[in-house]
Amino acid sequence: MPRHDTTLAFIGGGPRTAGVLERLGANAPELLTDPLTIHVVEPFQAGSGRIWRLDQDPGLMLNSMAGDVTMFTDSSVVCTGPTADGPDLAQWASAITAGTLDDAPELPHNLAVQAAALTRESFPTRQLHSAYLEWFFRRAVAALAPHATVTIHRDTAIELVAAGEDGHVVALAGGTQLRADAVVLAVGHTDARVHGRSAEFATFAARHGGFHAAPSYTTDVDYSALAPGQDVIVSGMGLAFVDLVVLLMEGRGGRFTDKDDGELAYVPSGREPRLWAGSRRGVPYHSKISTRLRGEAPGLAPFFTAAAVEQLLAEHHELDFRTHLWPLIAKDTAHAYYQELFTGSPARVRTNWADFSAAFGGLDWYSPARAELVAAAVPDRSLWLDFEALDQPLAGVVFTDSASIAEAVASHIAEDLKLRDGSENPETLALFLGLLRAYMNFASIVPAERLTAGSHAAVHGWWHGFFSYVDSGPPPHRLRQILALHRAGLLEFLGPDLTVTTEEASGLFVAAAARGVSGVKAAAFIEARLPAPTVANSANPVLASLHASGGGSEQHLLTADGTVSTGRLLVTETHQLVGSRGERHETLFAVGPGTSAWASGAFARPHSNAAPFRDNDALARLVLHTLAEKADLTLIGRTQS
Secondary structure, eight states: OOOOOEEEEEEOOSHHHHHHHHHHHHHHHHHOOSOEEEEEEOSSOTTTTTTTOSSSOTTOBOSSOGGGOBOOOOTTOOOSSOOOOOOOHHHHHHHHHHTOOTTOOOOOHHHHHHHHHOOTTOOOBHHHHHHHHHHHHHHHHHHHTTTEEEEEEOSOEEEEEEOGGGOEEEEETTSOEEEESEEEEOOOSOOBOOOHHHHHHHHHHHHHTOEEEOSOOGGGSOOTTSOTTOEEEEEOOSHHHHHHHHHHTGGGTOEEEEOTTSOEEEEOOSOOOEEEEEOSSSSOOOOOOOOOOOSOOOOSOSSSOHHHHHHHHHHOSSBOIIIIIHHHHHHHHHHHHHHHHHHHOGGGOSSOHHHHHHHHHTSOTTOHHHHHHHHHHOOOGGGSOOHHHHHOTTTTOOOOSHHHHHHHHHHHHHHHHHHHSSSSOTHHHHHHHHHHHHHHHHHHHSOGGGBOHHHHHHIIIIIHHHHHHHHSOOOHHHHHHHHHHHHTTSEEEEESSOEEEEETTTTEEEEEEGGGTEEEEESEEEEOSOOOOOSTTBOOHHHHHHHHHTSSOEEEEEETTEEEEEEEEOBOTTOEEEOTTSOEEEEEEEOSTTBSSOOOOSSBOTTSOOHHHHHHHHHHHHHHHHHHHHHHHHHHHHHHO
């Protein structure tokens, strides 16, 4: 019987797939001996996918500066395969404008104008980023020749089934069936069927003629039913909230103008609703940072290291995040923060960095002596790094009425902009870099199987949320716009600890926050966040089919309250799917935010030894090894038969 070509299928063709394809091409000369056929199934444009597609509101932007975005596994990345330097987003735009990029795409006029105006400190539009991602994808595909051919299917995968000796069959909505020896699921952020409390809200709104938007990708929700001037309760003040503000304000014809005092004024179109926003913290994510370091840049992590974690593992069967890992992360991040404060702003401290660093390194994070050391060396209390206050900035504020809540939130935003969008506090950038370093290194030095069940929840919950709140916030001008909208009376702040209930008698949603001081009733309610990971309630047909067949399963953790599901697709540390009976699928892989593996994005800062690039290289090499072994075994089996 003739041997069929070795075939690999990707379900999902966004930036994560593009990154893995690039790594397949880089490793192919070493590991690939026979031609490889690759299928990429993506209903949107390959390279950008759904989230980063060109066809979205032109006002939406990245929350990273152009010089901080690359898709290339550059020479800083510690991986087994060969590295490959290439232009970051800012360099790519500059090369297109200068005509020095050999394979430059032909950009639409509006994007060409954006590319020409882009600097390394600019926050690019998502549309321009989409063009960068699609260019990278095409480049990665071209580099696979002559080792592999790639076919792109502009279609939706609806089912993935085992096919015995022939591997797997991927069924597409258009009727095509793809046979594959191995499959990589890279479906990114997926929708969920409305369920749980959100389903109750949706039913309530439908019954009373109101409006409810369940957690979703903000730009895919139809908000046309919201009338001008209508009160709308908004739960969540993260990046989805920022996108919502853009769509409902500027997206409806309003505009911002500069004031003499440097602030912004909002000129409404008259079509905007009025938003009442609150959340657990009650404030938006921290602004991105525009300053530069003055002192010594943070180097390798001094405390949250592989050696330190190995020592903990030798002493404990399981590691607790709060008890064992957070003290190392906090100490590591604080070290980076104080290093910049002492070496970049020596006039603000009483001692030198060498002495402080030596004393700081010898103290446990929870030791009272650490706080005493900081107090003695840093006279300005506002410069003492307090993670609890950073996480809950309104915790100690006494609210008396709605005006006091508004003042507290607005003052917090203004202070955040002062610290992060000026040149006087570069220690905020060191804090950013310290947290980023710990976040990116976490998966490579902490074995997931040695974490306590509660720690899994803490890592994917609090730690990821805290990092996002501090390091993944919006551009500073978005926070200035939020303040302008508040002054214009179109955005009201409800404060922290928001709860939303329903009132059957009035048919309205009821919001309460700030320890009961604030509240509002409205017929419209938006849950401004992405859906939580869920396989059981996934709206993605492939994930739903895997759950129904038992080919894939949700991660479950044993806690003091019994076994609970995280909703995440269970995978091994090498991204192989685990079935409902606990079996590992050697040729089924899954990556991305909906899996139980630590998710660290699809693109990253240049020259940062970025975790997603290390991960992509390891996955690509494993896939190539697996396909080679399967091809050899299949050939032997068929010869003997």
